[in-house]
Amino acid sequence: MNTRKDLFKKCYDFTLADEVKALGIYPFFHPIEETEGPVVSFGGRKLIMAGSNNYLGLTADERVKEASISAIRKYGTSCSGSRYMTGTVNLHLELEEKLAEYFEKERCLLFSTGYQTGQGVIPTLVQRGEYVICDKDNHASLVAASIMAVGQSGKFVRFAHNSMEDLERVLQTIPDDAGKLIVADGVFSVSGEIVELPRLVELAKEYGARILIDDAHAVGVIGRDGRGTPSEFNLVDQVDLMMGTFSKTFGSLGGYVVGERDVINFIKHNASSLIFSASPTPASVAAVLTSLEILKSEPELIERLIVNTDYVRQGLAAAGFKLMPSRTAIVSVIIGDQMKTMVFWKKLFDAGVYVNAFIRPGVMPGFEALRTSFMATHEKEHLDKVIMEFNTIGRELEIL
Numbered sequence: 001m002n003t004r005k006d007l008f009k010k011c012y013d014f015t016l017a018d019e020v021k022a023l024g025i026y027p028f029f030h031p032i033e034e035t036e037g038p039v040v041s042f043g044g045r046k047l048i049m050a051g052s053n054n055y056l057g058l059t060a061d062e063r064v065k066e067a068s069i070s071a072i073r074k075y076g077t078s079c080s081g082s083r084y085m086t087g088t089v090n091l092h093l094e095l096e097e098k099l100a101e102y103f104e105k106e107r108c109l110l111f112s113t114g115y116q117t118g119q120g121v122i123p124t125l126v127q128r129g130e131y132v133i134c135d136k137d138n139h140a141s142l143v144a145a146s147i148m149a150v151g152q153s154g155k156f157v158r159f160a161h162n163s164m165e166d167l168e169r170v171l172q173t174i175p176d177d178a179g180k181l182i183v184a185d186g187v188f189s190v191s192g193e194i195v196e197l198p199r200l201v202e203l204a205k206e207y208g209a210r211i212l213i214d215d216a217h218a219v220g221v222i223g224r225d226g227r228g229t230p231s232e233f234n235l236v237d238q239v240d241l242m243m244g245t246f247s248k249t250f251g252s253l254g255g256y257v258v259g260e261r262d263v264i265n266f267i268k269h270n271a272s273s274l275i276f277s278a279s280p281t282p283a284s285v286a287a288v289l290t291s292l293e294i295l296k297s298e299p300e301l302i303e304r305l306i307v308n309t310d311y312v313r314q315g316l317a318a319a320g321f322k323l324m325p326s327r328t329a330i331v332s333v334i335i336g337d338q339m340k341t342m343v344f345w346k347k348l349f350d351a352g353v354y355v356n357a358f359i360r361p362g363v364m365p366g367f368e369a370l371r372t373s374f375m376a377t378h379e380k381e382h383l384d385k386v387i388m389e390f391n392t393i394g395r396e397l398e399i400l
Ligand SMILES: Cc1ncc(COP(=O)(O)O)c(C=O)c1O
Pocket: 113, 114, 115, 116, 139, 141, 185, 189, 214, 215, 216, 217, 245, 246, 247, 253, 254, 255
């Protein structure tokens, strides 16, 4: 008898996506035809975008667009190589210098995505017998990066979400003489909650650990003029490494890490995801350079973002929705059931509101949610419509 197992069997057996599509409630991969930022077109219809991380609305800013277009004229569409080889243009160096200055650290290193930044930093630093210590709710890219560290005989341990008691318990189990890196999202990407940084810093000092904060959802949202979580707590000099993405506030694509000179230099010459992947395109880098100038010179954008998000948060809470704890630009509404989450998503979509459905494995059972996020460029009428449609559908589905 042939006992061979076909590697692709799991693919042929995977029917869930097709089943959900057949029900007409599939919430993923819907193509946007055109976008102005807060309003986007799907299938010839205009919808309010209440699920993007384009926090300051800069993807639609004419100055940012023009910067990208000019960079393409000067440098072409791609660097066609890694930073290490032929893929560095002077825009990369200019952005690294400006970001290091902005984040008040000695040096900065760019990557082609935020995902690759984690993959470049964590397994490069955490080697044989050393520990990466992650919050259980860290972004999937940080988990993947930590698993890469295990591939190099590093150790990967986790602590209960934002629990500094559990972090201390975990630190007590690690040998005193082992190198340790504590990694946490600054603003957690599913809930919008902020890390308990002051206590985390105390524990890191007490147990001799280094700290990496991923500020993907914090930059442009919290901290002095949008400088992120360490700045929010006045702890920039206590956090060893800060990383982030250009795909949210900066309205572009790419990632960065900032820290002390020798550490960034070591990552630069050893990180596989940097050395073996093409550099960020000139168009992407030029967009970030312009966004950074806007971020520094127009703090009122951040104020508007916070006012907009607070308005929706208060509206949904007043209606009786159960929200995840957050005071950032993410408002996650707990639905608590996979099917109801997708049905709710589809009803919002049909009513002209686009949000994100978070189901397993993205969240734990019972915490299935609709994640909304807002922009500085949303108008009050957009926000009112989001609140109104949530209300109507929440009642219809007996969630309220
Ligand atoms: C905390 C966090 N880190 C990293 C990333 C990945 O960033 P990028 O989209 O640049 O790959 C994200 C994106 O969602 C994120 O939320």
